[in-house]
Amino acid sequence: MTAGRPPLVALDVGGTTIKGAVDTGDGPRGHLRRPTPRDRGPEAVVAAVLDAAAELVDLAGRAHGRRPAAVGVACLGLVDPGTGTAVLSAATGWSDVPLAALVRERTGVPAVLVHDIAAAATAEAALREPGPAPVLFVAIGTGIGGSTVLDGRPVAGAHHRPGEIGHVPVGGSDVRCGCGRSGCLERVASGSALAQAYARRTGTAVHGALEVADRAAAGDPDAVAVWDRGCAALAEALILYSVLVDPALVVLGGGVSLAGDRLVVPVRRALEQGLGLPGVPAVETARLGDGAALAGAFLAAADLAGVPAGAPR
Numbered sequence: 273m274t275a276g277r278p279p280l281v282a283l284d285v286g287g288t289t290i291k292g293a294v295d296t297g298d299g300p301r302g303h304l305r306r307p308t309p310r311d312r313g314p315e316a317v318v319a320a321v322l323d324a325a326a327e328l329v330d331l332a333g334r335a336h337g338r339r340p341a342a343v344g345v346a347c348l349g350l351v352d353p354g355t356g357t358a359v360l361s362a363a364t365g366w367s368d369v370p371l372a373a374l375v376r377e378r379t380g381v382p383a384v385l386v387h388d389i390a391a392a393a394t395a396e397a398a399l400r401e402p403g404p405a406p407v408l409f410v411a412i413g414t415g416i417g418g419s420t421v422l423d424g425r426p427v428a429g430a431h432h433r434p435g436e437i438g439h440v441p442v443g444g445s446d447v448r449c450g451c452g453r454s455g456c457l458e459r460v461a462s463g464s465a466l467a468q469a470y471a472r473r474t475g476t477a478v479h480g481a482l483e484v485a486d487r488a489a490a491g492d493p494d495a496v497a498v499w500d501r502g503c504a505a506l507a508e509a510l511i512l513y514s515v516l517v518d519p520a521l522v523v524l525g526g527g528v529s530l531a532g533d534r535l536v537v538p539v540r541r542a543l544e545q546g547l548g549l550p551g552v553p554a555v556e557t558a559r560l561g562d563g564a565a566l567a568g569a570f571l572a573a574a575d576l577a578g579v580p581a582g583a584p585r
């Protein structure tokens with residue numbers, strides 16, 4: 273259906289890995305994957321991103337005989353998609369890098385910059401075609417990030433953080449958060465918070481939140497308490513979000529979402545019970561795994577170029 277459209281290039285710039293690929297409408301190819309050289313400073317990371325973009329643009333030209341129509345870059349940290357600026361990232365140490373303009377200068381191809389979680393949110397929403405209603409994507413990993421998609425596009429917000437549900441205050445927590453406040457959802461329900469809570473309670477270290485979920489499933493009462501508390505806190509924040517935004521769907525992603533039904537079922541139940549309104553949003557786990565941000569970067573590139581995107585994969 274999309275055969276014959278010009279190639280698109282996408283990159284996903286993460287704190288540990290830079291990923292990229294070329295797509296001519298039948299799925300990403302020519303996958304590139306290399307470490308993010310953040311130990312060599314922000315300039316080295318920018319140079320690595322530009323090198324990766326240039327390589328993929330050359331690859332698209334060689335393999336498909338056409339220059340790409342656009343480059344989409346998904347990137348971590350604070351991002352201003354309107355100006356194409358990577359505003360801030362603690363992981364890479366950069367601030368106010370005009371990344372879209374730099375990619376355009378280097379490759380001669382129009383470029384667009386999107387936040388990685390917003391990109392993942394867009395791709396997960398596109399898989400499900402929820403119509404114009406809001407979709408919330410929550411990435412539950414070391415921290416908790418989130419992004420709201422409306423009518424197929426990530427909501428920009430006034431300060432680049434619509435759907436950042438990890439910093440919603442939840443009851444009964446006084447654990448200090450990286451944002452400077454106490455009681456944020458992120459410090460109760462993220463992967464690191466769940467593992468730390470279990471270790472504090474039992475004196476036993478665990479290898480991440482999924483081990484807490486495994487122990488809870490095996491009947492360990494301390495693991496059950498920690499896991500249930502995390503699910504309840506997540507549901508509490510989702511109730512607040514649902515009352516205010518009325519989403520059609522909540523997609524749970526990130527490493528903790530690999531717990532599957534052990535996460536989704538209690539969160540869905542608590543949301544249904546706590547919302548007290550008709551029209552509870554569907555709650556599902558993510559389907560695209562760690563390829564979601566790259567898939568979203570392709571969607572942004574297709575949007576910029578005005579060409580068909582193809583289904584995210």
Ligand SMILES: [Zn+2]
Nearest residue numbers: 439449451456
């Ligand atoms: Zn916080």
